[in-house]
Amino acid sequence: xxxANCNGRAALVLGDEIADVAELSNGRFGPDPxxxxxxxxxxxxxxxxxxxxxxxxxxxxxxxPVPTPRQVFAIGINYRSHAEESGMAVPDVPATFTKFPASxxxxxxxxxxxxxxxxxxxxxxxxxxxxxxxVAEADGWARVAGLTVGQDISDRHLxxxxxxxxxxxxxxxxxxxxxxxxxxxxxxPNPGDLALGxxxxxxxxxxxxxxxxxxxxxxxxADLSAVVPLLPGDVIFTGTPxxxxxxxxxxxxxxxGNVLESWIEGIGTIVNRCA
Numbered sequence: 001x002x003x004a005n006c007n008g009r010a011a012l013v014l015g016d017e018i019a020d021v022a023e024l025s026n027g028r029f030g031p032d033p034x035x036x037x038x039x040x041x042x043x044x045x046x047x048x049x050x051x052x053x054x055x056x057x058x059x060x061x062x063x064x065p066v067p068t069p070r071q072v073f074a075i076g077i078n079y080r081s082h083a084e085e086s087g088m089a090v091p092d093v094p095a096t097f098t099k100f101p102a103s104x105x106x107x108x109x110x111x112x113x114x115x116x117x118x119x120x121x122x123x124x125x126x127x128x129x130x131x132x133x134x135v136a137e138a139d140g141w142a143r144v145a146g147l148t149v150g151q152d153i154s155d156r157h158l159x160x161x162x163x164x165x166x167x168x169x170x171x172x173x174x175x176x177x178x179x180x181x182x183x184x185x186x187x188x189p190n191p192g193d194l195a196l197g198x199x200x201x202x203x204x205x206x207x208x209x210x211x212x213x214x215x216x217x218x219x220x221x222a223d224l225s226a227v228v229p230l231l232p233g234d235v236i237f238t239g240t241p242x243x244x245x246x247x248x249x250x251x252x253x254x255x256x257g258n259v260l261e262s263w264i265e266g267i268g269t270i271v272n273r274c275a
Contacts, residue, residue, distance in 0.1 A: 062180050104177075
């Protein structure tokens with residue numbers, strides 16, 4: 001299934017229609033999109049029975065599908081290709097930081113360009129559906145509600161200032177666009193090997209597959225939950241492949257007026273204009 005946030009209300013996507021979750025469940029689930037994750041197992045049983053829409057699917061009405069997670073994890077240097085272009089060794093453990101939840105944005109929201117070193121990073125984002133505490137890697141996928149497309153927009157100047165402050169440099173307002181919806185893992189053809197990429201003004205700048213990940217989604221769930229419990233609705237930005245602007249010679253960054261398009265096979269596409 002595809003779970004979206006339509007003008008602040010949880011909605012299932014049924015082709016070119018949406019089905020308002022609260023309306024069709026008589027208030028059992030929703031309308032807050034985050035409330036669905038608090039009772040995810042029951043929602044998964046309810047959702048397949050929804051076959052009738054309550055209105056048309058309007059892209060302009062889609063908001064961040066996971067708008068207020070309690071925790072947002074992000075992983076650096078998690079593609080072999082990105083480690084190579086960055087001149088860094090393949091890490092032994094996930095390089096983890098956080099994006100502050102207030103930085104998240106919707107699939108078609110504008111990105112405010114602040115300064116001259118704002119960079120793109122397309123990422124597969126995993127959304128937690130069941131509390132994960134000291135979970136084995138083999139059980140990692142069972143804790144994931146679904147997957148979505150994300151952009152870890154980065155202010156490189158702020159990121160590397162003061163000796164390095166990744167979380168702040170990646171958390172300006174709107175620097176975490178996600179969407180267009182969350183797709184449950186069972187509907188993704190091969191979640192461990194998905195094509196992903198992004199373009200700037202129609203020019204492809206990143207093009208890779210998630211099979212190049214150093215640490216898979218189940219491994220990330222295991223390693224993170226060994227340190228801190230992962231809560232329903234938490235999100236994990238799993239890292240970006242090669243092709244980021246800062247690694248180019250000369251470096252290239254986003255400018256006002258650019259259109260950033262990001263996609264992942266089997267999930268969808270988000271489009272963000274630089275404003």
